[in-house]
Amino acid sequence: MLQIANEDIVRAEAQNLRESPFAIRGLTVSYDQKPAVFSVDVTIEPGKMTAIVGPNGAGKSTLLKSALGIIKPLSGQVTLYGRPVADEMDRIAYVPQRASVDWDFPVRVIDVVLMGLFRKTGLLGRLTGADRKHAMSCLERVGMTDFASRQIGQLSGGQQQRVFLARALAQNADLYLLDEPFAGVDAATEKAIIGVLKSLRSEGRTVVAVHHDLSTVPDYFDNVLLLNVRKIAEGPVATTFTDENLGAAYGGRLTMARIDPAAVAG
Amino acid sequence: MFLEALFFQLGYNATLVTFGATLLGIAAGVTGSFLFFRKRALVSDAISHATLPGVALAFIVMVAFGFDGRNLPGLLIGSAISAALGLFAVQWLTSRTRLTEDAAIGAVLSVFFGFGIVLLTVVQTMSSGRQAGLEGFLLGSTAGMLYADAILIAGGGALALILVGVFRRPMMMASFDPEFARASGINLDRTDLIMMSLVMGVTVIGLKIVGLILIVALLIIPPVAARFWSDRADRVVLIAGALGGLSAWIGASASAVAPNLPTGPIIVLTAFGIFTASMLFAPARGLLISAINHRTFQRGVHIRQGLVSLAQGQPIYEPMTIRLLRAEGLARADGVPTPDGVARASRVLRDEKRWETARADPALEMAAARYDGLTQIEDVLTKDQIDELDARIGGPREVTQ
Numbered sequence: 001m002l003q004i005a006n007e008d009i010v011r012a013e014a015q016n017l018r019e020s021p022f023a024i025r026g027l028t029v030s031y032d033q034k035p036a037v038f039s040v041d042v043t044i045e046p047g048k049m050t051a052i053v054g055p056n057g058a059g060k061s062t063l064l065k066s067a068l069g070i071i072k073p074l075s076g077q078v079t080l081y082g083r084p085v086a087d088e089m090d091r092i093a094y095v096p097q098r099a100s101v102d103w104d105f106p107v108r109v110i111d112v113v114l115m116g117l118f119r120k121t122g123l124l125g126r127l128t129g130a131d132r133k134h135a136m137s138c139l140e141r142v143g144m145t146d147f148a149s150r151q152i153g154q155l156s157g158g159q160q161q162r163v164f165l166a167r168a169l170a171q172n173a174d175l176y177l178l179d180e181p182f183a184g185v186d187a188a189t190e191k192a193i194i195g196v197l198k199s200l201r202s203e204g205r206t207v208v209a210v211h212h213d214l215s216t217v218p219d220y221f222d223n224v225l226l227l228n229v230r231k232i233a234e235g236p237v238a239t240t241f242t243d244e245n246l247g248a249a250y251g252g253r254l255t256m257a258r259i260d261p262a263a264v265a266g
Numbered sequence: 267m268f269l270e271a272l273f274f275q276l277g278y279n280a281t282l283v284t285f286g287a288t289l290l291g292i293a294a295g296v297t298g299s300f301l302f303f304r305k306r307a308l309v310s311d312a313i314s315h316a317t318l319p320g321v322a323l324a325f326i327v328m329v330a331f332g333f334d335g336r337n338l339p340g341l342l343i344g345s346a347i348s349a350a351l352g353l354f355a356v357q358w359l360t361s362r363t364r365l366t367e368d369a370a371i372g373a374v375l376s377v378f379f380g381f382g383i384v385l386l387t388v389v390q391t392m393s394s395g396r397q398a399g400l401e402g403f404l405l406g407s408t409a410g411m412l413y414a415d416a417i418l419i420a421g422g423g424a425l426a427l428i429l430v431g432v433f434r435r436p437m438m439m440a441s442f443d444p445e446f447a448r449a450s451g452i453n454l455d456r457t458d459l460i461m462m463s464l465v466m467g468v469t470v471i472g473l474k475i476v477g478l479i480l481i482v483a484l485l486i487i488p489p490v491a492a493r494f495w496s497d498r499a500d501r502v503v504l505i506a507g508a509l510g511g512l513s514a515w516i517g518a519s520a521s522a523v524a525p526n527l528p529t530g531p532i533i534v535l536t537a538f539g540i541f542t543a544s545m546l547f548a549p550a551r552g553l554l555i556s557a558i559n560h561r562t563f564q565r566g567v568h569i570r571q572g573l574v575s576l577a578q579g580q581p582i583y584e585p586m587t588i589r590l591l592r593a594e595g596l597a598r599a600d601g602v603p604t605p606d607g608v609a610r611a612s613r614v615l616r617d618e619k620r621w622e623t624a625r626a627d628p629a630l631e632m633a634a635a636r637y638d639g640l641t642q643i644e645d646v647l648t649k650d651q652i653d654e655l656d657a658r659i660g661g662p663r664e665v666t667q
Contacts, residue, residue, distance in 0.1 A: 004282070013378050026589075037388065049388060056312065065445065068449045069448065069449075070448045070449060088268065089449070089450075090451070092449065094445070094446060094449035096443065096445040096446055096449075099445075100443060100444070100445050101442065101443045102305075102441075102442065105442045105451050105499070105503050106496060106497045106501075107442055107495070107497055107499050108498060109496070111499070112442075113441070115439055115446070115450075116450075118435060118436075118450045118451075118452070119450060119451060121435070123432055123433065123435060123436070143631070145633070146631075146632035146635075147632070149267070151497040159635075167446070171450075188628055208625045225506070
């Protein structure tokens with residue numbers, strides 16, 4: 001009996017991994033001795049938008065970066081539709097935090113978007129007219145075509161974030177990982193970005209975003225992953241984004257804010 | 267004489283040396299651009315100073331085995347090995363200890379250079395040492411350079427340029443946005459290793475001409491000067507190559523005319539002259555054009571604000587505003603507007619109102635981005651768009667003049 005049950009579990013797990021565009025198993029990351037992410041399992045649902053939510057220092061960005069190999073994890077495996085993520089990197093587009101970039105860098109908006117095509121061109125491949133057209137169409141999706149030949153530092157924070165999104169769009173990926181895409185952008189940009197993300201979802205792509213604004217989680221996202229070094233909960237917003245889980249993630253400090261949504265929005 | 271040198275008319279050897287130096291300058295400017303973009307300019311200083319023990323040890327070894335101690339390829343191999351050790355020491359200290367890179371650079375640079383100087387003194391006391399010339403590696407010297415040496419330097423410069431061409435994309439992406447580069451499958455460690463190896467290569471082949479103390483200037487000054495000329499990385503790289511080549515060409519030519527002058531300092535001073543000219547006069551980001559633009563803008567703002575005040579019947583207290591309005595014939599000394607001023611003022615007020623409406627409209631975001639307080643909306647929007655704005659404002663369509 002026990003034997004059969006075990007086999008079922010193994011089979012179910014294999015199927016989970018095969019169907020998930022982004023599955024993490026036993027991921028532990030540590031800076032020095034203190035773990036930033038500890039033994040986290042995540043199974044992202046395909047074609048859905050998932051928010052990663054948690055307090056500062058909960059390891060949200062670290063989770064994404066280590067899954068992408070930007071930070072070397074202590075242990076754990078990450079798969080994309082059941083295959084090791086390292087082999088499938090060209091199916092992932094990543095939008096890092098804006099703060100990670102040198103804004104005085106001598107580069108134009110269109111050049112930034114064209115960097116999204118590196119996987120295609122490689123070291124020596126030439127950028128064709130079709131590539132440039134593709135890059136322009138990505139800028140169009142975020143409403144930034146008119147800014148194509150501006151130096152990147154001349155843009156506002158929100159416009160810079162849209163250019164980053166356009167660069168990710170240029171990658172034409174199945175899985176979009178975004179690190180705080182709404183941090184420091186104005187309401188108009190937030191609307192534009194969420195519009196693009198929802199259109200990605202309607203094309204059947206999967207979107208995972210680190211998100212800070214709890215009040216917009218139910219509006220923007222299908223699923224939520226609550227994280228505070230360890231995984232607190234993951235699942236559909238309706239059943240997972242509860243006061244109880246939020247209390248567990250934020251140490252009870254947030255239940256008040258949840259009762260009055262206006263207080264959160266204000 | 268100097269002109270003859272510039273145009274390669276001082277004989278075969280001098281011509282070859284100048285040609286080699288020019289290629290080296292181009293390679294240094296181009297390679298240095300990426301170092302500058304990656305914000306690791308000072309690492310090149312550690313690398314160059316770390317070459318000295320290698321030069322001296324190579325000399326000692328070659329003499330000990332009965333060869334000519336001044337054999338350039340031998341000396342360069344020695345310098346490359348010790349530069350690589352220095353680079354490794356900087357990397358190791360930065361990644362494995364809590365030392366920051368600048369501290370590691372300071373430590374490595376001074377220790378290697380000190381050790382090198384000690385070895386140079388040893389070389390000078392060696393009885394068998396035909397040591398004359400090793401000091402040339404400190405400040406650079408083209409005197410007594412052989413045909414083969416010049417070929418070696420020119421070839422090394424050309425090779426460095428080819429390698430930069432191959433790896434320019436990953437080096438650029440790693441400099442601009444390392445995290446995205448990593449997520450795009452670029453191995454950052456390997457890219458940095460390539461970049462630093464190129465810097466090391468340029469340093470080593472530049473030792474003879476520019477000298478190890480000053481080679482860092484040939485790597486850094488051209489890109490910094492080029493940055494004043496363009497906001498596009500690919501162009502900065504090309505301009506830096508051109509400026510580096512120009513500096514080395516002029517410097518080497520001058521040195522051919524006056525063999526007693528150390529070549530390195532002349533090249534670096536030339537580069538500095540180019541840098542100063544770029545900083546002052548470059549049309550994109552030079553100080554002069556910036557000052558002029560600032561002044562023009564300030565005058566424009568004063569006139570505009572003065573006109574708005576006039577249109578609204580408010581008094582003007584700012585002396586500069588009154589002076590400018592008078593100079594333009596828009597107001598009298600007592601602040602009363604002239605007929606011309608009245609007409610301009612009402613036009614400015616209308617422009618302000620249109621801008622206010624346009625900037626509140628998300629559909630006109632691009633136009634709104636060009637708002638600077640001075641640009642007339644007619645220069646940004648079409649007639650139809652303005653008519654549409656006016657309809658929303660509800661004011662008179664044309665202001666009588």
